[in-house]
Amino acid sequence: MQNVKQIFSIITIVILSIVSYSCQDKEDPTLTTTGEMIVKFDNYVGNQTMVVDEVGSTNYRYTNNSGQKFNLTRFGYYISHIKLEGPNGELFIDEMNASADANQIKGYYQVVQGNSETYNIHLKGIPHGQYNKITFNLGVREDGIQEGAVGGILDRAAGGWFWNWNSGFINYIIEGHSDASLRDDNRVQIHIGGWKNIPSGDSTPQRFFDNNVDVSLPFDATVTVSNTLRPSPHIMMDLLKVIGDADLSTENNIHSPAAGKAFASKLAGAFVVDHTHQ
């Protein structure tokens, strides 16, 4: 009977351990060693703060490099694939997921001028350590498009900036009016999008343009993420770096990858980490 008792006790232990293992929440074991960071985006037009006016407004607040006056009625951009790096090999890669379920959308952010809630990107799960560089993708890449219909900030029916005729997201959207534009209501629309490249061959031209832009910005100082420290880098974006040299009398109706390419090439230079709050 000694054997039977032994068998019983072994089985009991096995059952209990399996039960406790299989029923436990699959929690991230590193949870206690991660912290947070808030990345703040401030949009400017030259040295003026950015203000969005009502459609139809003739209050031209801004002037480009050639003296053309304009205002903004809609402005914003998508941010995705955020990465943080530190001097000692620290690395944080923001999780990405495109899904119909808005609550399952991960790693995509939409900065919408006029909606201050969108200016702050709250990153969580960052391993404790030091950080001095942020990298992100400006726009939505193929992995956010070719999974099919997606929700949340990517939902066309809920304010997502999506081209219906040439599938893809508008990575960076500029709308407003300029007295230089001869379109109806002096409209200006510069929609910068495009997510694939079909490179040119010996006898074929390039088709499509991937106007997603990698933006890599060093911090002005090294910051620490810990249980008590939640740093906040402030990124400034200057629209004049993108459209300052544009001629708004002709470049006022941009709606395709090829047409947006020249603007896309200037996007990375429009962003800078101005300062960081430790």
Add this chain to the structure above:
Amino acid sequence: MKSLHNKVLWPSLLAILLIWMGCEQQSEKPIISFFQFEKPPHFPEPTYTFRNNEVNEKGFNLGKMLFFDPSLSRDGSVACSSCHVQSHAFADTWLHPFSFGVEDREGKRNAPPLFNLAFHREFFWDGGVTHLDFAPILAFESEIEMDISFEDVVGRIQRNDAYKALFKEVFGIEEVTGPYVLHALSQFMLMMVSADSRYDQYILGDQQALSAVELEGLVLFRQHCESCHREPLFTDLSYRNNGVQRQISDLGRETITEVSEDRAKFKVPSLRNIEVTSPYMHNARFEGLLQVLNHYTQGVQDQENIDPLIFKDGKPVIQLSEDEKTKIIAFLKSLTDNNFLSNPIFFNSNDR
């Protein structure tokens, strides 16, 4: 000892197994139903992202309700089904070479048929839409089709209690949002599989399915047409200019790729169910199949980007006798899939 072993050990193992299984997350997979998407055995792997949107009967039926609902156009006058008619393989009827949208606005291209969409990577004549889920957005928002913003479509659905309840039942959501509307429509369209024509029966082993004339037509087809209308989809999914515009007014694929090398190119259409999808070509130029073949053998003329497979060295490439044309047309009519054209699962049930 042996018997005690059996009395204790096996029930214990069973208990462990049961407990283990009980801790697994609840699976919500529907019971296998007739409405699952099935790839025909002779078809390539589908390219649709089923991992994000698996077809089930309730989702299919919800998509069908939306497809037949005219209240989803701006003025309530047209539904998807107004221009995509089952008996015409979900193309428009021959009465409408160009379909009519809201306020009888006439379209600019012939409404394409809808079937085997799970196997396509790009949609519409110019291929600008790169995922089936996104195709309805363009039809809703086009001024010459349903002329309503997708936001308004979703708003109308959200305000309709019957729809709201169905979306909750199918997708488990309290608020109807854009992607679920698109997923429901895709579920309905994905089930439009046409793979049961007499040609298919022949390919799958029924030697009697095609007549002698049709078989001769198949041989001629493979000789002259196959390079673009590739089996089993009867399209190679490429974009070509076959010279159907006398003067190029519709830029076609160039609108999407923005290079003149794609001017006047259009997506090669499938020839399945071609018998019931007259008129033909993006500009609805031809009423009959003989006219189409005559175009290829005599009508086609040199033009910017004209496809070298049909026009080369100053003359049409394809040469066919009248007898050969008759045989090819006989074969093309064997591509009609009557079971698909009359399958009751696609019938409108909104008025029930």
